[in-house]
Amino acid sequence: MKTFQVPTREQVSPAVQGIFDHMQSAMGMVPNLYATVGYSENALTSYLAFQQAQAKGSFSTKEREAVFLAVSQVNGCDYCLAAHTVLAKMNGFTEADTLDLRAGTSADAKLRVLTQLAASITATHGRPEAQLLENFFAQGYTEKALVDLVALVADKTLTNYLHNITHIPVDFPAAPALSTVAA
């Protein structure tokens, strides 16, 4: 069986090398999981384009990080939980906040509703409880936001599943365990 390793620079195409250079200067690192997507130039470029479009979509950076934490919790991706805990803290959440977002117990009503729906969509493969949809719209979110929320779930599905399959090393500080949450 091929074991997955993070590709070396020589193992990726020149276009992917350019993306790595850009990440290095923008983030100070090339995260191992993005580097692994880089085995395929088409997979990496199409994924980043989809993600960057959603960065200008219905949700703020904090809302997106909340969704990514909730989805990664359901899918059991330790890499993504570690990375998004760091990103969430960079965007104004405390570590305690990140645990609440993963558990769907945020004290912020909008974020609580958002993370509960994101987790339910993920856990049910797209058939969330009707009450969670009602709660979402009651918070003022629109139909456009619901479509964008599913887009964020799909975005995170790629990285969650890729890490679950490859188990490449986690190059972020490990996220705290969340023992109180049912998967």
Next chain:
Amino acid sequence: MATLGILTREQAPAAAQPTYDGLQKMVGFMPNLYATFAHSARALNGSIAWAETLRKGELNGQEAEAIFLAASEANNCFYCVSAHTQMGLGFGLTEEQTLALRQQTSTDPKLNAVATLARDVVESRGFPSRANIEAFFAQGYSKAALVELIGFVALNTFNNYVEHLDGTPIDWPLAQRLPTTAEG
């Protein structure tokens, strides 16, 4: 009851309207599911671009449809199964082959390895069996192809889940029901 609803070209945001024209030309009609995505022009246009770029990667049209069929069957998305049956026929698959790919009983060893792994990835949330990963690589597929398979599965998640939220009316010739196919 539809949570989202199908938008006409005139109801859709301006940035989505050229996509209606493009799909009308390419597919011959604007599929209801895309007209549902259109609530968000970014998600509509972004998901189409995602698919177009993945389709230029290592996996050919039949392999891509094998993934879409197996993953949509796993998610019980009969709209998507019907649509991808038609696309599969367009890429030269027979109807019997599309049925076999939905059940992972294809006699084509490469397509069967692709469909089997795709279904396992969906059902296990990214923790497929080692045997199914080995079978995929044993057919000569590369690590890039595996990454692209996961890309297709993730993209398909968007299609299947929006469909489930809305119970989108099927505007494709209906695929055959399998004994295991749930309604919806």
